[in-house]
Amino acid sequence: MGRSSSTKDAQALFHSLRSAYAATPVNLKIIDLYVGFAVFTALIQVVYMAIVGSFPFNSFLSGVLSCVGTAVLAVCLRIQVNKENKEFKDLPPERAFADFVLCNLVLHLVIMNFLG
Amino acid sequence: MAAPEASSAAVPTLMTNNTLRNAFGGVLSFFILLLIGVLAFSIRLFSVIKYESVIHEFDPYFNYRVTQFLTKNGIYEFWNWFDDRTWYPLGRVIGGTVYPGLTLTAGTIWWLLNSLNIPLSVETVCVFTAPIFSAFASWATYLLTKEVKGAGAGLTAAVLLAMVPSYISRSVAGSYDNEAVAIFALIFTFYLYIKTLNTGSLFYATLNSIAYFYMVCSWGGYTFIINLIPMHVLLCIVTGRYSSRLYIAYAPLVVLGTLLAALVPVVGFNAVMTSEHFASFLVFIIIHVVALVYYIKGILSPKMFKVAVTLVISAGLAVCCAVIAVLIALVASSPTKGWSGRSLSLLDPTYASKYIPIIASVSEHQPPTWPSYFMDINVLAFLVPAGIIACFLPLSDASSFVVLYIATSVYFSGVMVRLMLVLAPAACITSGIALSQAFDVFTRSIKFQLPGLSSNTEVDAGETSSATKEAQNDAVKTEKAEETSKDRPSRKSKKKEREHVEKPSTKTKAEKKRLLALPLEASVISLLLLVFLGAFYVVHCVWAAAEAYSAPSIVLTSHSHDGLHVFDDFREAYAWLRHNTDVDDKVASWWDYGYQTTAMANRTVIVDNNTWNNTHIATVGTAMSSPEKAAWEIFHSLDVKYILVVFGGLVGYPSDDINKFLWMVRIGGGVFPHIKEPDYLRDGQYRIDSQATPTMLNCLMYKLSYYRFVETDGKGFDRVRRTEIGKKYFKLTHFEEVFTTHHWMVRIYKLKPQKNRIRGKTKKSKSKTSSTSSSKRSERGLFRHGNVFGGKEAQNQFCISSILGLVPCATTGPPKRQI
Numbered sequence: 001m002g003r004s005s006s007t008k009d010a011q012a013l014f015h016s017l018r019s020a021y022a023a024t025p026v027n028l029k030i031i032d033l034y035v036g037f038a039v040f041t042a043l044i045q046v047v048y049m050a051i052v053g054s055f056p057f058n059s060f061l062s063g064v065l066s067c068v069g070t071a072v073l074a075v076c077l078r079i080q081v082n083k084e085n086k087e088f089k090d091l092p093p094e095r096a097f098a099d100f101v102l103c104n105l106v107l108h109l110v111i112m113n114f115l116g
Numbered sequence: 117m118a119a120p121e122a123s124s125a126a127v128p129t130l131m132t133n134n135t136l137r138n139a140f141g142g143v144l145s146f147f148i149l150l151l152i153g154v155l156a157f158s159i160r161l162f163s164v165i166k167y168e169s170v171i172h173e174f175d176p177y178f179n180y181r182v183t184q185f186l187t188k189n190g191i192y193e194f195w196n197w198f199d200d201r202t203w204y205p206l207g208r209v210i211g212g213t214v215y216p217g218l219t220l221t222a223g224t225i226w227w228l229l230n231s232l233n234i235p236l237s238v239e240t241v242c243v244f245t246a247p248i249f250s251a252f253a254s255w256a257t258y259l260l261t262k263e264v265k266g267a268g269a270g271l272t273a274a275v276l277l278a279m280v281p282s283y284i285s286r287s288v289a290g291s292y293d294n295e296a297v298a299i300f301a302l303i304f305t306f307y308l309y310i311k312t313l314n315t316g317s318l319f320y321a322t323l324n325s326i327a328y329f330y331m332v333c334s335w336g337g338y339t340f341i342i343n344l345i346p347m348h349v350l351l352c353i354v355t356g357r358y359s360s361r362l363y364i365a366y367a368p369l370v371v372l373g374t375l376l377a378a379l380v381p382v383v384g385f386n387a388v389m390t391s392e393h394f395a396s397f398l399v400f401i402i403i404h405v406v407a408l409v410y411y412i413k414g415i416l417s418p419k420m421f422k423v424a425v426t427l428v429i430s431a432g433l434a435v436c437c438a439v440i441a442v443l444i445a446l447v448a449s450s451p452t453k454g455w456s457g458r459s460l461s462l463l464d465p466t467y468a469s470k471y472i473p474i475i476a477s478v479s480e481h482q483p484p485t486w487p488s489y490f491m492d493i494n495v496l497a498f499l500v501p502a503g504i505i506a507c508f509l510p511l512s513d514a515s516s517f518v519v520l521y522i523a524t525s526v527y528f529s530g531v532m533v534r535l536m537l538v539l540a541p542a543a544c545i546t547s548g549i550a551l552s553q554a555f556d557v558f559t560r561s562i563k564f565q566l567p568g569l570s571s572n573t574e575v576d577a578g579e580t581s582s583a584t585k586e587a588q589n590d591a592v593k594t595e596k597a598e599e600t601s602k603d604r605p606s607r608k609s610k611k612k613e614r615e616h617v618e619k620p621s622t623k624t625k626a627e628k629k630r631l632l633a634l635p636l637e638a639s640v641i642s643l644l645l646l647v648f649l650g651a652f653y654v655v656h657c658v659w660a661a662a663e664a665y666s667a668p669s670i671v672l673t674s675h676s677h678d679g680l681h682v683f684d685d686f687r688e689a690y691a692w693l694r695h696n697t698d699v700d701d702k703v704a705s706w707w708d709y710g711y712q713t714t715a716m717a718n719r720t721v722i723v724d725n726n727t728w729n730n731t732h733i734a735t736v737g738t739a740m741s742s743p744e745k746a747a748w749e750i751f752h753s754l755d756v757k758y759i760l761v762v763f764g765g766l767v768g769y770p771s772d773d774i775n776k777f778l779w780m781v782r783i784g785g786g787v788f789p790h791i792k793e794p795d796y797l798r799d800g801q802y803r804i805d806s807q808a809t810p811t812m813l814n815c816l817m818y819k820l821s822y823y824r825f826v827e828t829d830g831k832g833f834d835r836v837r838r839t840e841i842g843k844k845y846f847k848l849t850h851f852e853e854v855f856t857t858h859h860w861m862v863r864i865y866k867l868k869p870q871k872n873r874i875r876g877k878t879k880k881s882k883s884k885t886s887s888t889s890s891s892k893r894s895e896r897g898l899f900r901h902g903n904v905f906g907g908k909e910a911q912n913q914f915c916i917s918s919i920l921g922l923v924p925c926a927t928t929g930p931p932k933r934q935i
Contacts, residue, residue, distance in 0.1 A: 017416065021415065057385060072368055103319075110375045
């Protein structure tokens with residue numbers, strides 16, 4: 001009985017999550033997709049490392065950290081451009097995007113340096 | 117001291133116009149900061165004025181040598197520099213084992229000045245790097261404290277840091293060491309972290325990771341940052357202060373910071389492989405989970421959220437346990453549990469003395485005594501608790517960081533006296549907050565009691581103006597903060613607290629203000645006492661800078677009744693080595709003098725202050741504590757030509773080799789068990805008089821130190837140990853004295869060449885026929901020189917070489933021939 005109620009709960013939860021997420025603006029959804037893609041790429045690399053081995057360790061590290069860093073920065077951008085987030089309402093989205101680009105630039109310069 | 121002086125100039129600015137006042141405040145703070153910078157720079161010049169513009173102590177000489185190499189050969193040569201003049205015969209890859217921040221900074225400054233046609237020598241730039249960076253450090257302190265508690269507290273903290281003795285001890289002119297730039301980098305990184313936390317700007321987060329990169333370049337103490345910031349993040353999460361600004365401040369820092377740290381060759385993969393960094397990764401994972409939870413909580417209704425929590429907890433707990441188990445297994449599988457020795461000795465203070473004598477032997481790695489706290493941070497020690505209390509009213513993200521910083525650094529400074537340096541900025545910040553809050557309260561109550569007279573006394577009025585300005589700043593800031601973070605759980609209680617503190621400072625709430633005002637007399641007296649306390653601090657700091665911490669330790673002075681004596685023996689000895697020995701000669705000494713020998717005498721050394729190879733140091737320690745013959749064999753096997761010992765018995769210089777000798781025995785005995793410490797102690801006491809053990813009296817260090825010592829005063833009285841030495845008349849058989857400096861502080865000996873073994877044999881076995889022995893000899897001669905000259909001509913060469921004296925030959929040579 002407990003199981004059936006919990007599955008029902010899970011279903012209800014899933015529905016409400018989906019409906020809540022459907023209300024998200026399109027630009028945030030794009031960012032979410034981007035984050036998901038970056039995390040997915042990082043996972044692929046980790047799996048590859050587990051199968052093949054981590055020999056050029058700096059390459060592996062820079063690959064994974066590039067994906068993780070991209071995801072983290074995109075999450076930051078998402079936080080900043082989110083209209084519902086009251087903390088950043090005086091921060092224009094252009095500024096947030098410029099910061100995002102700068103940070104990405106630094107990140108990938110470092111990664112290119114580290115790639116070996 | 118710049119603050120009250122300059123704020124008295126603020127009197128004319130007591131206008132009704134607020135913006136004008138703010139503008140004046142900005143200009144004033146700028147000039148005060150300029151003065152603070154000048155103060156920080158000039159208080160560190162005592163060493164140059166009292167002595168001369170030289171590099172100090174031991175490690176700075178190495179840094180100086182590296183900087184010279186960098187400026188001469190360029191950055192690419194520097195990264196690939198393999199130094200063959202140290203750790204003979206191993207050598208050392210300098211580019212990969214050194215924290216390059218300091219060297220690159222000084223090199224850049226030098227290059228910049230030279231391209232501007234300002235021809236300063238590399239040495240001058242190195243000497244003045246530390247004072248310049250201490251000015252930067254006090255400005256960084258201003259910025260950090262301003263972020264925490266407003267401009268007034270910032271200025272006070274900057275003044276305090278500009279002359280805190282603990283920091284002066286590491287950054288006087290000439291003290292060209294990593295800490296000189298690292299403290300600036302440390303404070304600046306913290307400032308940028310707090311700034312990011314307060315603004316939530318990704319731009320500052322980028323700057324923060326670059327500042328962190330500079331810190332990693334500069335000093336091994338960067339692990340303090342990468343552990344303290346995660347601790348603060350965790351604290352914020354646990355106390356329910358999570359905000360998206362926290363995420364922006366922390367998550368990019370971990371990713372970018374880790375990558376940047378891995379770029380520094382000396383750190384390399386350690387940035388992801390050692391446990392010192394694991395805390396940050398763990399918190400990185402935690403903050404993502406927390407961020408996700410907050411996000412879901414935001415988009416779901418409370419009821420559905422409750423359902424989600426129950427579901428996730430039951431499923432997630434199992435996953436968490438598995439992950440933690442894997443992590444623990446990973447950490448436990450590495451030999452020292454993944455922690456390096458120095459860090460372990462931080463966590464367990466007894467670790468070093470138990471396992472690593474080399475770490476324990478360095479005096480700055482010992483735990484400090486209570487007087488050293490008073491010496492190094494003086495009255496700040498009493499102001500710190502008040503500052504911590506002030507941080508709690510009201511507690512913000514930034515002030516909780518300061519509290520955490522002071523708490524951890526107090527612990528670390530209690531473990532290792534060197535880390536008092538990390539405590540000093542924290543103490544300055546908290547005492548700056550305390551002082552400024554106290555001034556704020558007192559001047560406000562004075563002003564309240566004397567509504568018409570406030571402009572009568574200049575100083576009071578000036579301070580009031582700055583205090584009110586600061587209060588306004590605070591009020592503005594807190595309003596902003598209240599707007600920006602409405603969804604925090606602890607808001608209401610905090611708001612009440614804040615009202616309690618902030619309302620009196622605004623003019624509208626006059627009634628509450630009356631309640632908080634102190635009696636006039638009490639506040640005047642307390643103000644005077646505070647000023648007196650500050651004056652005491654200043655006097656102490658100037659005294660410490662002038663007398664205690666300015667000695668360069670390569671030039672020593674002593675005042676006696678007949679005037680000033682200067683002991684310049686070290687440079688005398690190194691100059692002798694440089695001019696009188698061959699370029700490729702190897703000089704052995706205890707590791708303390710390794711850097712100086714390579715830098716000043718330009719000779720190859722066996723061990724130096726970069727104590728990376730314990731066995732090698734133990735070999736030298738064993739040689740020093742062995743009897744003459746065994747020591748000669750060890751040194752000969754290392755191809756050593758000269759031995760340098762430092763001896764203070766004649767002039768009473770206490771940190772000489774005899775006083776360090778027990779460490780040589782311990783370190784040597786740690787690797788070579790035939791050296792036993794009890795052999796050198798009589799009833800557990802270390803002594804060199806006639807009661808000393810025979811092992812002690814016969815060891816090489818004793819002999820080299822006290823050889824011919826009795827000739828100086830006829831008794832052999834050692835002024836450091838305050839006793840007559842035990843063995844006065846002895847000869848050296850395997851070493852010869854080649855140079856002793858003016859005050860006998862450095863003595864240089866040369867290894868006598870290999871003995872004519874044949875002579876010994878012929879002495880022993882005179883009954884043997886000469887034909888057999890000569891045939892044996894010729895065989896050996898053939899063997900020895902066959903490799904060099906080739907097999908065919910070996911016989912001829914043998915004759916020639918025996919005539920030349922290269923091969924000992926009893927039949928032709930005189931019986932007592934010395935080569």
